[in-house]
Amino acid sequence: MDNPPRVTDPLGWGYSLANVIELLSACLEAVPTRRVLEVGSYEGELTRDLLAWADANDASVATVDPLPPKRLLELVAERPDLDLIEDTGMAALAGLDELPDSIIIDGDHNYFTLTGELEAIAGRAGDEPFPLLMFHDAGWPHARRDTYYAPDRVPEDQRQPLAHNVGLVPGEPGVSETRGLPYEWAAATEGGAKNGVLTALEDFIAGRPDLKLAVVPAFFGFAVIYDERAPWADKVAAIVAPWDDSPILHRLESNRVDHLVRNHGLAQEVHELRVKVNEQEALLNDMLESSAFAMAERVSKLRQRGEPIFSRRRISEVLDK
Ligand SMILES: C[S@@+](CC[C@H](N)C(=O)[O-])C[C@H]1O[C@@H](n2cnc3c(N)ncnc32)[C@H](O)[C@@H]1O
Structure with missing residues (x-):
């Protein structure tokens, strides 16, 4: 073939x-x-x-x-x-x-x-x-x-x-x-x-x-x-x-350009979301490194008497570290 x-x-x-x-x-x-x-x-x-x-x-x-x-x-x-x-x-x-x-x-x-x-x-x-x-x-x-x-x-x-x-x-x-x-x-x-x-x-x-x-x-x-x-x-x-x-080609082309436009929009949305996620990740990384946050976590732990409502462990999990 x-x-x-x-x-x-x-x-x-x-x-x-x-x-x-x-x-x-x-x-x-x-x-x-x-x-x-x-x-x-x-x-x-x-x-x-x-x-x-x-x-x-x-x-x-x-x-x-x-x-x-x-x-x-x-x-x-x-x-x-x-x-x-x-x-x-x-x-x-x-x-x-x-x-x-x-x-x-x-x-x-x-x-x-x-x-x-x-x-x-x-x-x-x-x-x-x-x-x-x-x-x-x-x-x-x-x-x-x-x-x-x-x-x-x-x-x-x-x-x-x-x-x-x-x-x-x-x-x-x-x-x-x-x-x-x-x-x-x-x-x-x-x-x-x-x-x-x-x-x-x-x-x-x-x-x-x-x-x-x-x-x-x-x-x-x-x-x-x-x-x-x-x-x-x-x-x-x-x-x-x-x-x-050709009417068949007209239909195919119209279908093709509709998908192109839609995919282009989706790709743009994905890009914007990626930018946002990168910013959020940077903020969470800063919190992980922060001694003030570590202190706040200890205070929260004492008040809650157990698992604090926020923790570096939880942030690490969210960041998939
Ligand atoms: C759509 S692309 C050509 C694609 C190519 N013919 C193909 O089928 O693979 C259009 C090209 O035309 C060039 N161009 C822009 N203005 C032009 C002009 N006035 N005369 C000739 N080429 C021009 C652009 O620089 C661009 O590289």
Whole structure:
């Protein structure tokens, strides 16, 4: 039997597109892709899978991140053939000599940035068919709500009103101070014009009838835009059709994010309780060491004529010493 599929960040959020690698690589093969560009690499989870795919398919990989973490730099050291562009997606796309066959966009998840990246690709494509475009975070929480890694890279009049260090909860268009998946910078309200990843994708294809959008509602939403003028369009359409807008996947994903939010809340509660217990333990340890407490215990023992109402033995038991 084949090995079971690799599980990325077990018990984590399932943040990486590596979670949909089978589907993503089938699309890459359909094109077929000789050069693939990833915008937004983070620690290189997907990049590693892309490199493995490229090795087997005589292709090359470039990846873009303005803030490459240590693990990504280690991957670059391991794989000198990986082209790391330390810049924003918009700048990297504008600086390319020619468009790659396939582009995966998973950088800053807001309307302004994604639209800028898409327009840069459109400008380069001119009258030719677009490359295959794939995206992450076309589902909750980013579908209809901007988030920002660096809000100052987005002009203030192109930005949603911001909320800082807040929680996002499915079905709640506002933000929470106490619950939800945490985001440093998010639009204060979900929905409305020019807000979110899916809104940007829909607006981009709206005036371009050759472009088709499919959204796979799994792992925060995997989206594909393919150009019907491209010779590979039918193959990509056939690959994504069974997954596109699948009601079963919608249900699974909604169940998954509800559990993520709940687990995140529980983990936070456990953390707060741990802090409190640590304080209580420190106080009890101080009492155990205290000569004043020892004296009080002796006085209590005399008054009670037997086991005192408080004792160092009892404290040691509670502390499990
Ligand atoms: C969600 S992570 C990418 C995960 C990765 N693609 C995967 O599937 O494993 C998003 C990354 O985008 C980067 N990023 C933020 N703003 C960006 C921008 N304007 N252009 C490109 N990348 C950006 C962040 O530094 C972060 O590492």
